[in-house]
Amino acid sequence: MDTFAALADPTRRNIFEYIVRGETSVGEIVERFSFKAPTISQHLKILKKAGLVQSRADKQKRLYTVRAxxxxxxxxxxxxxxxxxxxxxxxxxxxxxx
Amino acid sequence: MDTFAALADPTRRNIFEYIVRGETSVGEIVERFSFKAPTISQHLKILKKAGLVQSRADKQKRLYTVRAxxxxxxxxxxxxxxxxxxxxxxxxxxxxxx
DNA sequence: CGACTAATTAAGTCAATGGCTAAATATTCT
DNA sequence: AGAATATTTAGCCATTGACTTAATTAGTCG
Missing domain, CATH: 1.20.5 (Single alpha-helices involved in coiled-coils or other helix-helix interfaces)
Incomplete structure (x- = not known):
């Protein structure tokens, strides 16, 4: 929805910066950042709603990429x-x- | 301080857009937007801390301009x-x- | 099917945000 | 000085935001 609000949080910008380097699974992000999985999941949801990232399924994993x-x-x-x-x-x- | 957070709020973006058109007093902004003076004042404070606007005094008024x-x-x-x-x-x- | 892995949803806590009214602080003007 | 104008500060309340743990869903593989 609101791109500006999505980018207001520094953690979300960091996550975006991480994903922009290449397709990334949620688990990978959880490992890099010192937050629990549900926290990351919520941030990803917000980034997705803002149209900043997209995801696809690969086996159990969800792989995220940035949207051009x-x-x-x-x-x-x-x-x-x-x-x-x-x-x-x-x-x-x-x-x-x- | 945090520019992204300052721009996250749509009202603040609107205020910024208004000021970018030219030097503006607080009262002018209060007139245009349907918010009370203290609310506008707080938004201006946040925009200022973020380095997005600056102000100068003119008689009782404070005139705001955007920072380049x-x-x-x-x-x-x-x-x-x-x-x-x-x-x-x-x-x-x-x-x-x- | 049952155990395991990966991620999301649910529910609760706590701090921050955004609005308000009322009071305080300049500053100007008579 | 005293009244009027312009803005900010203080204090309050409701909502949202960012975390957590626990429970749930979805998919894989023995």
Whole structure:
């Protein structure tokens, strides 16, 4: 759902950074981070709902990967704001040079 | 402090979007949004701590503006992740074409 | 089927968040 | 100084968030 909220938690960003390196099972993530399996599972659920990761089944395991377009919303928002900022800055400079 | 957490709240993003359009007093923001002054004030405090906005005094009013480099951290994080993603995608394509 | 592995769901705790009203703190203006 | 304006701080309450342990589901393999 809300990508920004999903990325607000540093643990979730760390998990995302880990998954972005390649397809990862839940167990692998649990091993790397000092959190219990249910905690990781909840974070993954939130990342998934936000469209940041996806999963597929392989035997008992669930393998997670990042979604290519997951960060698009955040990126475009940030860039729109920066565009507005630079436009205002340009206008200010132009005004000052008059 | 934490830019991501500051941007997690949609109201704060809206406030940021409003301020990015130009220097704005607290009262102006209170008028636009249907929240009481203390609520807006708290949001501004969080945005300020995150380095996203800054303020200056003008008579009784406090005028807020966005900080040019406020979104840099978020932008660079997003772009790093996307770089990692595209590299992995390239490697995959290369591998498949062999 | 039964034991095992992998992950999720359920349920509970505790801290943090986001809203409010009321009070306090400047600052300006008469 | 005293009244008015603009904003912040303090305190309260309801909701959400991030963890935990225990129980449950789902899949594998002897």
């Amino acid at each position: 377009d997951g960060l698009a919303e955040v990126e475009s928002w940030v860039q729109l704001q920066q565009k507005c900022m630079s436009e205002r800055l340009d206008a200010l400079e132009h005004h000052l040079s008059q | 480099d406020g979104l840099a951290e978020v932008e660079s994080w997003v772009q790093l992740q996307q770089k990692c993603m595209s590299e992995r995608l390239d490697a995959l394509e290369h591998h498949l074409s062999q």
